[in-house]
Amino acid sequence: MNFAYTIVYVEDVGASLDFFEQAFGLKRRFLHESGAYGELETGATTLSFARHDIARGNLGQEYRKAAEGAPLGMEVGLSTPDVPAAYARALGAGAQGLTPPMTKPWGQVVAYVRCPDGTLVEICTPI
Numbered sequence: 001m002n003f004a005y006t007i008v009y010v011e012d013v014g015a016s017l018d019f020f021e022q023a024f025g026l027k028r029r030f031l032h033e034s035g036a037y038g039e040l041e042t043g044a045t046t047l048s049f050a051r052h053d054i055a056r057g058n059l060g061q062e063y064r065k066a067a068e069g070a071p072l073g074m075e076v077g078l079s080t081p082d083v084p085a086a087y088a089r090a091l092g093a094g095a096q097g098l099t100p101p102m103t104k105p106w107g108q109v110v111a112y113v114r115c116p117d118g119t120l121v122e123i124c125t126p127i
Contacts, residue, residue: 002020002022006065006076009055010117013038016049023093024078024123036094049060067087067118071098075120076111086123087111095121 010016012029017038020026025045031038039048055063066072080086083101091097095113099119103109108126 003045005048006120007048008019008076008117009052009063010119011052011067012117013049013051016115016117016119019093019095019117020047023095023115024115025089026123034072057097064121065118066120067116069122071114071118075122077122077124079124079126081125083109083111083123083125087113090121 020040029039029041036054037050039046040054058091087101090113094116099108099112101109101111108125108127113121
């Protein structure tokens with residue numbers, strides 16, 4: 001078994017792709033002409049976005065949207081050698097700052113932001 005991808009269900013796929021490009025410097029790989037699905041260049045594992053109607057069709061039921069209420073109990077982790085600069089860039093692009101950069105006891109620097117679409121993102125130095 002291999003971890004292939006993560007799909008974040010959002011209201012506006014294009015807006016989420018734009019945000020991740022501006023906030024984190026990731027490049028858009030693909031946006032379907034319908035605007036219902038898109039992907040970012042993230043290496044071997046794909047980070048994707050799909051509209052809520054796609055999720056409801058796939059699941060056959062309702063679910064809690066990431067943008068509603070407290071952050072979901074999951075995160076997208078992005079690593080960088082310069083967490084303070086990445087955190088500032090994300091805030092400048094419209095992210096909500098949750099936890100400013102801090103050094104963990106094991107030496108890793110981490111920060112947390114919440115994207116406009118509700119996605120919780122950890123920005124961290126590589127372990």
